[in-house]
Amino acid sequence: MQLDLEPVGERPGFVLVTGDPPVGHVRVDLLDGHAHLHEVVVAVDLDGSTTRALVEAACERLSARRHGQVTASPYVGAEAAAYAALGFAEIPADEPLPRPLAQVREQPGRVLVRRVLRAHRTVDDLAAFLPALDGAPRDVGVLRAVVRRPAAGQREVLEVGHLDVTEGLVGDTWSVRGSRRTPDGSAHPDMQLNIMSHPLVEFLAQDPEREPLAGDQMFLDLDLSHANLPPWSELHIGGPEGSVVVVTDQPHSGCGKFIARFGKDALAFVNGPEGKPRRLRGLCAKVVRPGPVRPGDEVVVVRPDAGAASGGT
Secondary structure (H helix, E strand, C coil), X not given: CEEECCCECCECEEEEEECCXXXXXXXXXXXXXXEEEEEEEECCCCCCHHHHHHHHHHHHHHHHCCCCEEEECCECCHHHHHHHHCCCEEXXXXXXXXXXXXXXXXCCXXXXXXXXXXXXXXXXXXXXXXXXXXXXCCCEEXXXXXXXXXXXXXXXXXXXXXXXXXXXXXXXXXXXXXXXXXXXXXXXXXXXXXXXXXXXXXXXXXXXXXXXXXXXXXXXXXXXXXCCCCCCCEEEECCCCCEEEEECCCCCCCCHHHHHHHCHHHHHHHCCCCHHHHCCCCEEEEEEECEEECCCCEEEEECCCHHHHHHCC
C-alpha cells in the first residue's frame, strides 16, 4: 500500500492506496483531531478482502499515531452491516459528541459508527484507582505538564509556559474559543485555565503521548477536590515570586471529546458521585499574578479565609 500524508482538500488526513495500478483506496479525515473514515473505494471486491485490508491498514496507522478510535458514517442498511463486520459499532444517539462528529451524525440516511482502537479504562478500573488519587498531596504539590492549544485539535507540550492575567496561558486559544456560560458567547474570565490531576490523566491515557488529549492546560500532582480546594483558593506556582492562579467556582465537566479520547465509562465516572466531589474532570482557574510556569515547579496551596470564600478573591 502507498500512503499519501498530504491534507485532503481543506482537511488534514491521509489516503491509503492499494494495488499497482491502484484498485482501491481508503481516505481518513482528521476532524479537529478526531479520526474519521471518510470513504473506502474498491473497484472489484467480491469477497470483501480488499476492503478489509484497507480498513485494517488505516486502523493500524491510526493506532500507531495513538488515536483511540476511528469513526465512520455508512448508509443505514447493508453498508452499515458491512461496517459492523469490520468491528464498528453504532454510537448511541444520546451520547455527547465533539461538534464535528455531531455534524456528521446529522447527515440524512446515515448512521455514525465507531471502532475502538485502544481499550479504555472501565468504571471498575477507575474505582480501584481511587485510593491512589486520594493519596495526592494536599498542601504542596507539583506541576507535571503545561499544554498549549494553538488551534482546534492541536496540542503543544511546553517546557516553559507563560501565564498572563489577560490571556491566560500565552498562545492558547482560550480567548477565542468562547463560552456558553457568558451572555454574548465570549470567553469566560473565570475559565481561563483548566487544571486536571496528572495521576488520573496518566491512568486514563495509558500512554504519555496521549495525555495532552484531555484538553487541559495544566496537570498537577495535587488533591483537586472541593474539600481541599474551595473556590478562590490560590495556587502559588514556582516559589514566592512565581505565578499565582486562583480556583474559581465554575464547574469543569467532561464532554464528547472526553468520551472520544478516554471512553464513556471515564466520562460517567468523573461526572458521577465519586468523581464530582474530587473534581476528577478537573477545575477552572484564572491567572491573578503572571509569570513563567515549568513542569517540576512546586505548587503551594493558599486557601481563602471565610470572607474571601463568600465574596470572591
